Amino acid sequence: MTTTLTQSGSDGERPARSTMKDVAQLAGVSVKTVSRVVNGEPGASAVVRERVLRAAERLDYRHNLGASTLRRKDARSGIVGALLQDVGNSFSAGLLRALEDTLRPSGLSVLAASLDEEPERERDIVSDLVARRADGLVLMPASHRHEYLLSERRAGLPLVFVDRRPHGVDCDSVTIDNHLGADLATAHLIAGGHRRIAMLSDLHEIETAQERIAGYRAALDKAHLRFDPELLVHSVRSEDEAARVIAGLLGTADPPTAFVTGRNIITIGAVRALRAADVSRTVALVGFDDFPLADLIEPALTVIRQDVRRIGTEVGRILLDRLAGDSSPPQHVVLEPTLVRRGSGEIPPPA
Incomplete structure (x- = not known):
């Protein structure tokens, strides 16, 4: 049921990842049924669902979420991009942890990157995350103007600026005084x-x-x-x-x-x-x-x-509200330091 690939430059063989077809054959169901189960869609009985999940576990099957997203235009990637100045800095690290703790219960993962005060790097990473269909972006911008995000804003991509306010595009923001x-x-x-x-x-x-x-x-x-x-x-x-x-x-x-x-x-x-x-x-x-x-x-x-924890929590709250359909005017939250x-x-x- 599992095909093998010969590694270039090696005499050995390694097993390829199991596919939906492999799971379907082992479970005795159709590939469509396997797709319904792994994507959490209705249409499969509890007995069939259990059989599919057991087969997937036995074969070490890992669902290709990216491929599913491409096939289903209304699907979400489950990824939020967080572009901060330096993820090694204690401020950024604390903010990321709070953001992750807020988003994870809703099934969202945070993909973080450092910008190092480089505007061109910012644009490149934003472009990459948009191409990967990120569900939302958190941005501590290196650039001073942000009109380049207007098309993403019009397309409905949730954008939350943190630590620094947006200029040239009206987006949600969380800053301190x-x-x-x-x-x-x-x-x-x-x-x-x-x-x-x-x-x-x-x-x-x-x-x-x-x-x-x-x-x-x-x-x-x-x-x-x-x-x-x-x-x-x-x-x-x-x-x-x-x-x-x-x-x-x-x-x-x-x-x-x-x-x-x-x-x-x-x-x-x-x-x-x-x-x-x-x-x-x-x-x-x-x-x-x-x-x-x-x-x-x-x-x-x-x-x-x-x-920092409150900042990250506020950013996560706004993102979750936007993903849930909140279309109210942008929020600009300003917190007081102590x-x-x-x-x-x-x-x-x-x-």
Whole structure:
């Protein structure tokens, strides 16, 4: 019943995957009946269904979902694409887990990819997922304009932007108030007596980075503190770069007494630099984004926390509603971050 294929360059043979025809022959039913059973369609009795499933198990049959999707125009692939900046980052990893936990009970799997701030890579992966008939897309875009998604939006493909808002196409989105978060961080340091507060930020072209810089400057303005452009460093992209920037600022004639870091990777670099300079207990630090073990650092890290689990859950909820037929206007959910005091942000300036 099972055919064999000879591997090129090998004297051995390996069994090919079992087919519906193999299952039908073993179960004593038609191929159409097997198709009904594996696709969960009505039309087969409980006895016949059990016989087919036993035959499929005995033959190690694996249903080709992609082929079924091509044959049935109304079928879903069961896949949601999640295009994030870096799936290795703790923020993205936490978001993916929450998204998966929300979608999995409905039979949906998440296929994730990293964009690395590359707009062309974003378009290529979106095109690939659309060609594979993904049921929906979650997008943390690298591109700044998103008109290229208009045709998919018109076709009814559920699109949910996360962390960054859509521009040029009106889609659902889940973001946090980045301006508020940076304002909270800076104001907290000001309330602790600091006047020389530096900020390290991500690429200036990124919308979230712009909002966090604006929040930092707003807090300075409210406290009537002069903005010093030498204390704002943007386009910091790695831990090593962050550490070099921190070391350079600490070596100036009038060094900052506190730092706000605009991303968890930058924060990790800052922690290492402060420790290397032996000032981790005398220079204050507030990081944007929480991450694992941040509470075990000495001193424990004060952070602006995004509720990553809630973000992922909200994205999943919206997707499920759209897949269930919700055609209401796009939702733009904005969540508030919170200040978590642990010690590093409560260090006072030198007397």
